[in-house]
Amino acid sequence: MGWYVLSGMLAAFGLFCCFWVILGSILPGSSGGVMLCPGGPGFPERCAVRRYVFLAEAGILRCPLLVVDMGLETRDRQWLEQFAGRIEICTPEEVFPRLELERNGFG
16 A cells, blocks of 8 residues: 555656646746856866756756866866857956946846
8 A cells, every 4th residue: 555655756856847848948947147167277167067068968957067267277178168058267356347247137
């Protein structure tokens, strides 16, 4: 008897998740905002960038990723430049003007 209840709950949860994904792909998402990621020597945030690119390609995230160059090495900068359409690299001095543009809707 307990297995029927558990399988019924799992089926209901699965239907809810399918509905959520379908509804999310139909409704237009807001494209405001920006995600910041510090980029220092060694750039340990590679996993975060990979996750961001995956979610952006799936259409779940619709905001740009702004990597702040705080001493990026050449190989890390080259690796980031392969995602040029989705990721922007800027210096620390350019962060606040870039955020101001995004806030005003010109980003």
